[in-house]
Structure formats: structure tokens, C-alpha cells
Amino acid sequence: xxxxxxxxxxxxxxxxxxxxxxxxxxxxxxxxxxxxxxxxxxxxxxxxxxxxxxxxxxxxxxxxxxxxxxxxxxxxxxxxxxxxxxxxxxxxxxxxxxxxxxxxxxxxxxxxxxxxxxxxxxxxxxxxxxxxxxxxxxxxxxxxxxxxxxxxxxxxxxxxxxxxxxxxxxxxxxxxxxxxxxxxxxxxxxxxxxxxxxxxxxxxxxxxxxxxxxxxxxxxxxxxxxxxxxxxxxxxxxxxxxxxxxxxxxxxxxxxxxxxxxxxxxxxxxxxxxxxxxxxxxxxxxxxxxxxxxxxxxxxxxxxxxxxxxxxxxxxxxxxxxxxxxxxxxxxxxxxxxxxxxxxxxxxxxxxxxxxxxxxxxxxxxxxxxxxxxxxxxxxxxxxxxxxx
Amino acid sequence: xxxxxxxxxxxxxxxxxxxxxxxxxxxxxxxxxxxxxxxxxxxxxxxxxxxxxxxxxxxxxxxxxxxxxxxxxxxxxxxxxxxxxxxxxxxxxxxxxxxxxxxxxxxxxxxxxxxxxxxxxxxxxxxxxxxxxxxxxxxxxxxxxxxxxxxxxxxxxxxxxxxxxxxxxxx
Amino acid sequence: xxxxxxxxxxxxxxxxxxxxxxxxxxxxxxxxxxxxxxxxxxxxxxxxxxxxxxxxxxxxxxxxxxxxxxxxxxxxxxxxxxxxxxxxxxxxxxxxxxxxxxxxxxxxxxxxxxxxxxxxxxxxxxxxxxxxxxxxxxxxxxxxxxxxxxxxxxxxxxxxxxxxxxxxxxxxxxxxxxxxxxxxxxxxxxxxxxxxxxxxxxxxxxxxxxxxxxxxxxxxxxxxxxxxxxxxxxxxxxxxxxxxxxxxxxxxxxxxxxxxxxxxxxxxxxxxxxxxxxxxxxxxxxxxxxxxxxxxxxxxxxxxxxxxxxxxxxxxxxxxxxxxxxxxxxxxxxxxxxxxxxxxxxxxxxxxxxxx
Numbered sequence: 001x002x003x004x005x006x007x008x009x010x011x012x013x014x015x016x017x018x019x020x021x022x023x024x025x026x027x028x029x030x031x032x033x034x035x036x037x038x039x040x041x042x043x044x045x046x047x048x049x050x051x052x053x054x055x056x057x058x059x060x061x062x063x064x065x066x067x068x069x070x071x072x073x074x075x076x077x078x079x080x081x082x083x084x085x086x087x088x089x090x091x092x093x094x095x096x097x098x099x100x101x102x103x104x105x106x107x108x109x110x111x112x113x114x115x116x117x118x119x120x121x122x123x124x125x126x127x128x129x130x131x132x133x134x135x136x137x138x139x140x141x142x143x144x145x146x147x148x149x150x151x152x153x154x155x156x157x158x159x160x161x162x163x164x165x166x167x168x169x170x171x172x173x174x175x176x177x178x179x180x181x182x183x184x185x186x187x188x189x190x191x192x193x194x195x196x197x198x199x200x201x202x203x204x205x206x207x208x209x210x211x212x213x214x215x216x217x218x219x220x221x222x223x224x225x226x227x228x229x230x231x232x233x234x235x236x237x238x239x240x241x242x243x244x245x246x247x248x249x250x251x252x253x254x255x256x257x258x259x260x261x262x263x264x265x266x267x268x269x270x271x272x273x274x275x276x277x278x279x280x281x282x283x284x285x286x287x288x289x290x291x292x293x294x295x296x297x298x299x300x301x302x303x304x305x306x307x308x309x310x311x312x313x314x315x316x317x318x319x320x321x322x323x324x325x326x327x328x329x330x331x332x333x334x335x336x337x338x339x340x341x342x343x344x345x346x347x348x349x350x351x352x353x354x355x356x357x358x359x360x361x362x363x364x365x366x367x368x369x370x371x372x373x374x375x376x377x378x379x380x381x382x383x384x385x386x387x388x389x
Numbered sequence: 390x391x392x393x394x395x396x397x398x399x400x401x402x403x404x405x406x407x408x409x410x411x412x413x414x415x416x417x418x419x420x421x422x423x424x425x426x427x428x429x430x431x432x433x434x435x436x437x438x439x440x441x442x443x444x445x446x447x448x449x450x451x452x453x454x455x456x457x458x459x460x461x462x463x464x465x466x467x468x469x470x471x472x473x474x475x476x477x478x479x480x481x482x483x484x485x486x487x488x489x490x491x492x493x494x495x496x497x498x499x500x501x502x503x504x505x506x507x508x509x510x511x512x513x514x515x516x517x518x519x520x521x522x523x524x525x526x527x528x529x530x531x532x533x534x535x536x537x538x539x540x541x542x543x544x545x546x547x548x549x550x551x552x553x554x555x556x557x558x559x560x
Numbered sequence: 561x562x563x564x565x566x567x568x569x570x571x572x573x574x575x576x577x578x579x580x581x582x583x584x585x586x587x588x589x590x591x592x593x594x595x596x597x598x599x600x601x602x603x604x605x606x607x608x609x610x611x612x613x614x615x616x617x618x619x620x621x622x623x624x625x626x627x628x629x630x631x632x633x634x635x636x637x638x639x640x641x642x643x644x645x646x647x648x649x650x651x652x653x654x655x656x657x658x659x660x661x662x663x664x665x666x667x668x669x670x671x672x673x674x675x676x677x678x679x680x681x682x683x684x685x686x687x688x689x690x691x692x693x694x695x696x697x698x699x700x701x702x703x704x705x706x707x708x709x710x711x712x713x714x715x716x717x718x719x720x721x722x723x724x725x726x727x728x729x730x731x732x733x734x735x736x737x738x739x740x741x742x743x744x745x746x747x748x749x750x751x752x753x754x755x756x757x758x759x760x761x762x763x764x765x766x767x768x769x770x771x772x773x774x775x776x777x778x779x780x781x782x783x784x785x786x787x788x789x790x791x792x793x794x795x796x797x798x799x800x801x802x803x804x805x806x807x808x809x810x811x812x813x814x815x816x817x818x819x820x821x822x823x824x825x826x827x828x829x830x831x832x833x834x835x836x837x838x839x840x841x842x843x844x845x846x847x848x849x850x851x852x853x854x855x856x857x858x859x860x861x862x863x864x865x866x867x868x869x870x871x872x873x874x875x876x877x878x879x880x881x882x883x884x885x886x887x888x889x890x891x892x893x894x895x896x897x898x899x900x901x902x903x904x905x906x907x908x909x910x911x912x913x914x915x916x
Contacts, residue, residue, distance in 0.1 A: 028797065029793055132794060134794070135793075135876075136875070136876060137874060141616060145615055205876065207876050207879055210879065210880070211878075369882065370715070370795055370796075370881075371789075371880040374794050374795050417653075420703060423699050439683075443685050446696065447688075447728075447732075450699065451694075451696060451699070451725070452695070452725055455699070455702065458706075513685070515685060515745060
């Protein structure tokens with residue numbers, strides 16, 4: 001508030017337009033949930049912005065300290081609800097590290113497969129809603145068509161459409177069969193064709209490039225200093241992907257895939273278009289990983305034997321702490337858990353990628369226009385369920 | 390019919406004028422000005438000057454007043470209205486003006502007295518006006534001079550706006 | 561019009577002013593009815609076009625066949641909805657704004673010739689009148705935005721005003737090009753001229769260019785995507801009509817669809833032969849035959865352009881506000897003037913129309 005007063009009293013020009021304070025959210029079509037951004041506007045140009053979060057705070061971390069380890073898995077679904085599989089995965093890995101067990105090989109491959117499927121679904125949402133943010137409503141429906149296929153595929157193995165609770169400490173809930181994998185590879189064939197369609201529809205559209213290139217430029221330094229991760233960081237030219245740099249599942253070690261980084265194709269490195277394009281290319285890389293998973297998946301158990309026994313009584317990990325981070329569609333998701341040997345952890349902390357990525361927003365917005373603000377928020381691809389937890 | 394239209398548009402213009410002059414809020418006054426200009430355009434039309442009427446609507450109602458509304462709406466709050474005391478000060482001036490208008494009106498009546506008034510069927514004026522604009526013996530010179538003047542104004546406006554924008558990036 | 565007056569004279573013995581008033585009332589009533597029915601149809605069409613572009617079906621249930629009654633149901637719903645006036649809004653201004661907006665566009669329709677003799681007033685200033693009277697709409701939008709006492713509305717209104725005032729220049733200049741060739745403002749003259757010669761779009765490349773410029777800038781005038789900044793949903797929620805509900809809101813909708821209709825109709829009349837069929841000389845036909853065919857032909861052309869407008873809306877992203885402005889001033893205005901001057905030269909030397 002002080003900043004605003006300083007700003008208004010600072011104006012001694014003969015002619016000036018009165019500053020307008022605009023409340024973007026919490027109910028606004030393009031804040032992707034309940035984000036509230038307070039904007040100080042000079043005409044169409046944003047002079048200052050204050051990001052306000054917490055409208056979707058559900059005490060997830062505190063809940064984690066009051067429920068058992070297994071009971072918390074479904075809660076992780078509801079953090080980044082667009083990528084539940086990946087959240088399950090990070091939590092399961094954390095608990096496994098605490099217990100010092102490792103999931104069987106087949107389970108690891110299944111995990112990678114479903115995580116990558118979910119990554120595609122999540123990026124499809126990012127792609128579709130980004131189109132809507134910029135006024136192109138059609139790509140959204142195309143994206144949802146393919147996302148629907150993914151959701152149906154995942155429903156077949158987990159029974160749920162969005163909040164799967166499928167990857168659990170010790171392995172995965174159900175085994176997958178060859179018929180299902182055939183369906184997945186059929187989807188992959190289909191998706192690669194659709195992906196080309198998306199590019200003709202939105203990526204190469206002149207107006208779209210005009211709206212996103214050179215907008216919301218996130219420099220490498222700013223991205224690193226604010227702890228940005230995932231596509232947001234990679235679009236700024238930093239080649240950092242946990243799947244490659246700290247492989248947390250066996251398939252990521254063995255599969256071939258590229259890590260797309262921003263190149264500043266249509267403008268400056270780290271602009272909205274780069275972030276968008278990194279996501280688009282990641283979808284294709286995910287398809288590559290899925291294909292290899294289907295090919296190489298070994299036979300075996302889908303759940304660690306010793307864990308099956310443990311499931312009957314509450315898990316009681318030995319005292320200690322564990323931190324595991326995973327490459328989520330939105331960036332690095334980390335769970336930090338401290339156990340004192342009881343039924344539930346005494347400390348359960350989440351490092352949410354959206355939260356860190358959102359922290360750059362206030363630095364990107366000033367000086368841009370209102371339409372750019374929408375483009376920038378959309379390109380960061382935040383999920384408020386994860387920001388507020 | 391024409392009488393009715395004349396009265397109708399005159400009423401709009403008059404009512405708008407009164408609101409414009411006496412309303413407390415300057416934004417309302419600006420909106421009332423729109424009504425005045427529209428009413429006057431209608432009067433032109435009923436009097437047979439169709440091109441003038443349409444131009445009035447296009448340029449004044451749809452153009453100039455919008456810029457005026459911009460200025461009023463965006464740069465000030467409802468401040469700077471004349472206090473009622475100022476109206477009293479203006480009364481003599483207004484009285485003089487009113488008396489002058491009455492005199493003119495009297496003159497008009499005197500001239501037309503005793504003459505047979507015939508209502509002519511209004512003719513399209515655009516052809517004649519167009520001819521006059523390109524006729525060297527008509528209004529070609531004033532027309533061109535005005536065009537140049539407007540061009541100068543346009544360039545000047547851009548220059549002034551540019552100077553003010555200096556320092557800020559060209560958005 | 562004259563026919564109607566005569567009809568009233570014969571049927572009810574009405575004469576003079578009374579007959580004139582009655583004829584006007586009937587004409588305005590029928591245009592109002594047409595606008596309402598057309599808007600409902602256009603909204604249904606827009607939903608269908610959008611749906612099929614977006615790989616879905618759109619309304620399918622209401623009314624049976626492909627949800628044809630969806631718009632009717634929506635209209636009934638809007639009629640019954642509560643008419644909310646925000647507490648701190650300026651009630652009178654808030655109330656009057658939709659009417660002002662609608663009047664401007666609606667008035668333009670009275671000079672439109674739908675077929676031979678199907679026209680309320682064959683105004684000498686036809687095209688000019690439509691453009692002039694349509695500019696009143698902006699005032700209504702500014703009133704709406706200002707009176708709503710909402711920042712989003714105000715933003716929308718200011719954007720609208722800036723955009724429409726800017727785009728009036730290329731629109732009007734592009735319209736001058738066919739006017740220059742035909743030598744008249746009267747819309748009927750365009751129909752006869754094109755029946756006698758050829759469609760103006762084929763007259764010269766400059767006329768085709770003017771048609772393109774007019775179509776693009778009329779999109780901006782109608783606030784259609786990619787120029788739908790005044791109501792930019794993802795930025796301004798709904799722009800200037802954010803605070804409106806019920807019937808008043810539907811007036812803005814009527815206005816939008818009517819102005820789309822006027823823009824498409826002007827394109828069809830001025831460049832694409834009006835109510836004339838291609839390759840067929842209908843001038844000698846009996847009016848009873850020529851009239852319905854003329855109406856159908858004109859409406860078919862109009863709806864084709866309305867379809868193009870919808871097609872663009874559901875395909876393109878929205879431009880940014882400064883990009884809209886620079887497009888208008890840096891590209892459309894200069895090229896419109898180029899087309900105007902080039903046409904003058906072209907016709908002065910009497911260069912023929914392009915061989916097809």
C-alpha cells in the first residue's frame with residue numbers, strides 16, 4: 001500500500017491519467033482458480049502488481065501430520081489436481097525412502113508410464129487454457145478431447161478420472177495388462193498426429209506469436225533466484241530436469257528422451273512463447289518415454305511384498321527424515337517428512353512448484369499491458385490447489 | 390409530420406442543453422452535450438440539410454464528444470463545477486445574449502411577415518455540396534486550406550503526444 | 561413504403577400524416593421483429609458453428625431438431641431474469657445505455673434494400689447514414705461502462721470507444737471506394753449498377769482490397785474477435801456489460817448481432833451484387849418473383865459473411881489493445897487511402913475490370 005501512495009504522490013507531470021487499481025481475481029476467468037492479483041494501472045499499462053494467494057488453503061500439510069502415511073496419499077492428489085499421478089509418485093517415493101524400501105522394477109516402469117501420461121494430460125490443460133486466456137477458445141476443446149482419452153485410460157487402471165490415488169508407497173495399486181498397453185500405444189499414435197494439429201491451430205498462428213513473443217520475459221537469473229523449476233525454468237534456457245539429472249525412477253535412466261529448453265525462437269529467451277513451446281515439446285517427449293516404457297516393461301510384481309503386509313497395520317517408519325523431489329509437469333515437487341516412529345509424520349512439508357513459479361509474477365508484470373498480464377499468468381501455468389495447498 | 394419531428398428534435402436539443410448547463414456532475418453534462426448535438430443534427434435533417442445532419446452525427450456525436458468524454462471521465466473527478474454564485478455573476482451576460490437572440494428572432498419575423506411561406510420538398514444536398522467543394526469558384530480554396538490546417542493539427546498532435554511519451558517505451 | 565401508405569389508404573381510409581405514421585409503425589415493427597428473429601437464429605448459428613469448429617455438437621436437445629429452440633428458450637429466460645441495477649451505479653444512465661446502443665444499429669437498417677421495393681426509406685445518403693447513425697452506439701457503450709460503476713466496465717467502455725472511433729476511419733474510407741465507382745450513396749444504386757455492369761469486387765484489385773479492409777475494420781466495429789477487446793472475456797470478464805443482466809444484457813447481444821448483420825449486409829450489397837444473382841439478369845422479372853428471390857439471395861450472401869465472421873472468431877486469438885490500434889492506423893488506414901486514390905486513377909483512365 002505504501003508503494004502505491006508513493007507512486008501516486010510522485011506524479012508532478014502537468015497532464016496525467018489517474019491511476020486505477022484493478023482487482024484481477026479471486027473470481028476472474030483467467031487467473032486459473034482463485035488467484036488474486038492487485039494491479040495498479042496507468043491506462044492499459046500495469047505500473048505495479050501485488051500477488052495475493054491463500055484463497056484455496058486447505059491445510060494440507062497440517063492434515064498430513066494428523067493422518068497416517070497411507071491416508072495422506074489421496075490428499076496429495078488434491079494439491080496439483082491436474083497431475084495427481086505425479087503427486088502420488090513424489091509422496092510414495094518419500095515414504096519409501098523413510099521406510100528404506102524400493103518399489104519392484106515393474107512398479108517403477110508402471111509409475112513412469114502413468115506419470116508421463118498424466119504429464120501429457122496436465123500440459124494439455126495448460127495448452128488449452130492458454131488459448132482461452134488469449135481469446136482463442138477452440139484449442140481448449142481439442143486439448144480436452146485428447147485429455148479425455150488419457151483420463152479414460154487412467155480410469156481403467158485406477159478407477160478414478162482425476163484423483164487417482166494409484167501410485168502408493170511400495171508400488172502401484174493395480175497391475176496393468178497388455179490390452180491396456182495396446183490402447184496406450186494406440187493413443188500415442190493418435191496423439192502425435194493431433195499434436196501437429198495443435199501447432200497449426202495455435203503455435204504458429206501469427207496473432208498468437210504477436211501476443212506471446214517478447215512478453216513476460218523471465219531471465220535466467222530471475223528464474224534461478226526465485227526457485228523456478230520445470231518448464232518455466234527450462235524456457236529461460238536452463239537445462240535442468242530431475243528426470244535426467246537426478247533420475248528417481250529406473251525408466252528415466254534407461255529411456256531416451258530430450259529435454260526441451262527455450263530458444264527464443266520468436267523473440268527473447270524466456271518469453272511466454274518459449275514457456276508455451278517447451279510444454280508443447282515436452283508432451284512429445286513424454287510420448288517417447290511412454291512408448292519405450294511399453295516396450296521395455298519387465299514382468300514381475302507391481303507391489304513390494306513386504307509392503308503388502310504393512311498395509312494391514314498402520315505404517316510406522318523408523319524415526320528419521322526424508323526429502324524427495326520429483327519432476328512434476330509444473331516443476332520440482334518435493335515432500336519433506338519427519339517421522340518419530342508414530343502412525344503419522346510429525347512434520348510434513350511440501351515444496352510446491354507452482355508456488356515458486358508464481359513468485360516471479362510480481363516482477364514480470366509491471367510495465368506490461370493488461371492483456372499481457374493474462375498471457376503471463378497463463379504461461380506460468382499455476383495450479384492454485386498446489387500454490388495454497 | 391415534419392412539424393412533429395422539428396418539435397421532437399428541438400425538445401431533445403433544449404432539454405439536453407438545460408441538463409448540460411445545470412447538472413451537478415460534469416460527466417452528465419458531457420452526456421447531455423451528446424443529446425444536444427444529436428438534437429441539432431435532427432434539426433438539420435428536418436430542415437433539409439441531410440448531409441450536414443449525418444456529418445454532425447458522425448463527427449460530433451460519434452467522434453468529438455467521445456474524446457471529450459474521455460477527457461472528462463479519465464482525468465478528473467466531479468470537481469471544478471461552477472458554484473451557484475458564479476451563475477449569478479454570469480446572469481447579466483446571459484441576459485444580454487438572450488436579448489440579442491430575441492432581437493434576431495424579431496427581425497426574422499419582420500422579414501417573413503406578409504410573405505407566403507411554401508414548404509419545399511427537401512432535396513439531397515450531397516451532390517451540390519460536393520460540386521461546391523471542387524469548384525474553383527466555389528469553396529475549393531477554403532476546403533484545401535482547411536485540409537492543410539487539419540493535417541498540421543494532426544501532425545502537431547502526434548508530435549505533442551510523442552514528446553510526452555518520451556522515456557516510456559513505445560508500447 | 562409508398563405501397564404501404566397506399567394500402568393503408570385503401571383498407572382503412574387513412575390519409576396524410578396518419579397513413580404515414582401507420583406505415584412507419586408497421587415498417588419499424590417488422591424490422592424489429594426481423595432483428596429479434598434474426599438474432600435468435602444468429603445466436604443459434606453461432607453456437608452451432610462454434611461447436612462444430614470445436615469438435616462438439618452444440619445445443620442438441622431444446623426444440624428437438626438440433627436444438628433449434630435454444631435461443632428462444634434463452635430469450636424467455638432473459639426476459640424473466642431479475643434486472644439488477646448495481647447499488648452504486650447511476651440508475652438512469654444504466655437504464656438508458658442499452659437502448660442507446662441498440663437504437664444506433666437498429667436505425668441503420670431502415671435504409672437497407674432487401675429486394676426491389678423492400679425498403680423502408682430509399683434514403684439518398686444510404687451508406688453514409690448507416691455509418692453515421694451506427695456511431696451513436698459508442699456513446700451508449702461509454703454510458704454503460706461509466707454508469708455501471710465497475711472498473712472492468714469502464715475499461716471495456718474506454719477500449720470500445722478508442723477502437724470504434726479509430727476503426728471508423730478505415731471503414732468509412734473503404735466504403736468510399738465503391739461509392740466513388742458508382743457515384744452515389746444510395747444503396748439501391750449499388751444494386752442497379754451491379755446488375756448492369758458487374759459485381760464491384762471484380763471491378764479492380766483496389767475494390768477487392770477495399771472490400772477486405774472494410775470487412776476487417778467492420779469486425780473491429782462489431783467488436784468481434786480478433787478485435788473483441790471491449791468484452792475480452794479473459795481480461796475484462798465481460799467488458800462494458802459486466803454488470804448487466806436479464807433483458808438489458810440481451811440488448812447488448814441484439815446490438816452485437818445486428819451490427820454483424822449490417823456489416824455483412826453492407827459487404828454483400830456494396831461488393832457482392834446485393835440482391836442480384838450472379839450470371840442472371842433479373843431486372844426484367846415480375847416484382848412478385850424478383851422480390852422473394854432478391855430477399856433470399858441477399859440473405860444468403862449476408863449469412864455467408866456472418867459465417868465468415870463467426871469462423872474467424874472461433875479460430876483466432878485476440879489481439880492486444882495496442883496491436884489493434886497499430887493495425888488500424890498503420891495498415892488499414894493507409895491502405896484504404898491507397899485503394900481510394902488508386903481507384904480514382906483506375907476509373908479516370910477507364911481501365912476495364914479484371915478478365916476472369
